[in-house]
Amino acid sequence: MDELIDLIAIPSTAGRPDDLRRALDLVLALVGPGFDTRHFTSGGRPSALIATPGEPRIILNAHLDVVPGTPEQFKPQVKGRLLYGRGAHDMKAAAVVMASVFRDVAPTLPYPIALQLVTDEEVGGFDGTGHQVAQGVRAGFVVIGEQSALEIVTESKGIIRARLSATGRTAHAAYPWLGTNALTTITAAVTRLLSRYPVPATEEWTTTVNVARVDTPNTAANVVPDTASALIDIRFPPSDPDLAGRSPAEIETHLHTITGVDVTVESLGAPHWADPAAPEVALLRDAARSVGYQGGLLRKHGSADGRFYSAQGVNAVIFGPAGHGQHGPDEYIDLDSLPPYREALTTFLRSLPVPTP
Structure with missing residues (x-):
């Protein structure tokens, strides 16, 4: 003791x-x-x-x-x-x-x-x-x-820590049609990912996604952000054919297909x-x-x-x-x-x- x-x-x-x-x-x-x-x-x-x-x-x-x-x-x-x-x-x-x-x-x-x-x-x-x-x-x-x-x-389960990244075009917030908001691009990508891997209502042996952080270096309210990212934690069972046994590059391609944004696998545990x-x-x-x-x-x-x-x-x-x-x-x-x-x-x-x- x-x-x-x-x-x-x-x-x-x-x-x-x-x-x-x-x-x-x-x-x-x-x-x-x-x-x-x-x-x-x-x-x-x-x-x-x-x-x-x-x-x-x-x-x-x-x-x-x-x-x-x-x-x-x-x-x-x-x-x-x-x-x-x-x-x-x-x-x-x-x-x-x-x-x-x-x-x-x-x-x-x-x-x-x-x-x-x-x-x-x-x-x-x-x-x-x-x-x-x-x-x-x-x-x-x-x-x-x-x-x-x-x-x-x-x-x-295995674990994937991945970062979703998007770039856009900065503009004055009063004229948002002149820019492309990278932050809304990322939030839409996260929504697509969660639609593909919804959070179960109760415990279930399935792939799950946790959105750990959504971020942009922009700090001004009157500026359209031109860069943004999201940090994602994915847990997956050995039975998931899209993730189990896949290389980081293959997983990045799979997640890009779902989200439509750039994906970087920062760590992968089988x-x-x-x-x-x-x-x-x-x-x-x-x-x-x-x-x-x-x-x-x-x-x-x-x-x-x-x-x-x-x-x-x-x-x-x-x-x-x-x-x-x-x-x-x-x-x-x-x-x-x-x-x-x-x-x-x-x-x-x-x-x-x-x-x-």
């Missing part, structure tokens, strides 16, 4: 590299000596892989960065059996449990295992898990400690899929059931670092404790879920059959 309180108190957001390092160092100190440790840095963001000798059969993956919050959210508070604070649920509590399980269990296992600690998942994961995978890190199976209430997520029939998935479900949880299979609308592994043909699942409110003002972890989460991870690791020579 002390390490978790201290970890939540660190404002390890993307714009605070010193605090990202502090968070990583705290968890490395929790694990302690006696393991092989590889340090990585990409884009100014640190990460580490702590392992027993050999290529890991299992990787436990945890991210230590959080989204920004108010100063009060970095002052953890326990209320009954709930621990409130930024990152308590997403996912510092799981990181502490994974680190302690690795420390205590890894030396006793008859196969290699690793703990992967990254500090950039909330901003795309490319400099943490993505960078390590690009450097050749692999495993037979990966468990990511994102929140799941001890259920197993075998599928999650959907994540793990074989629900994999033997490790079955053992993880059994482990969850052994501590009183259903161990059901889930799909998540949010993107996660498992996509970097599934792109390499490695099964990666999300399996984490219970809580609520990630990224919100009242984020908390359910402390009652942490002991069974730790026990389920331990049971899973010890239930894997001994590999044949």
Whole structure:
């Protein structure tokens, strides 16, 4: 609990590299000596892989960065059996449990295992898990400690961050027919995009679009703006034939056809899929059931670092404790879920059959 309180108190957001390092160092100190440790840095963001000798059969993956919050959210508070604070649920509590399980269990296992600690998942994961995978890190199976209430997520959506851009012709606002308003061109493009991908009335496993920002450098009310843009966040399932498996150029062409304006894909993360029939998935479900949880299979609308592994043909699942409110003002972890989460991870690791020579 002390390490978790201290970890939540660190404002390890993307714009605070010193605090990202502090968070990583705290968890490395929790694990302690006696393991092989590889340090990585990409884009100014640190990460580490702590392992027993050999290529890991299992990787436990945890991210230590959080989204920004108010100063009060970095002052953890326990209320009954709930621990409130930024990152308590997403996912510092799981990181502490994974680190302690690795420390205590890894030396006793008859196969290699690793703990992967990254500090950039909330901003795309490319400099943490993505960078390590690009450097050749692999495993037979990966468990990511994102929140799941001890259920197993075998599928999650891909993510596209794209910018729509339009140019027009400036003019005096009293004579708008002499100009072409780039801002209204962009809003019309956004309307066409939302018509193609409407926001579902209720939860639905489909492609969704969030309009994050519509902007123009123009600041004068009496001027027709000649440039404008919109920042778009798209989440798409593996079953979307227009987006899944497509290159950035192909996606730009597809979105241009819909919107009629210039499109730039600023980042692309593939959907994540793990074989629900994999033997490790079955053992993880059994482990969850052994501590009183259903161990059901889930799909998540949010993107996660498992996509970097599934792109390499490695099964990666999300399996984490219970809580609520990630990224919100009242984020908390359910402390009652942490002991069974730790026990389920331990049971899973010890239930894997001994590999044949």
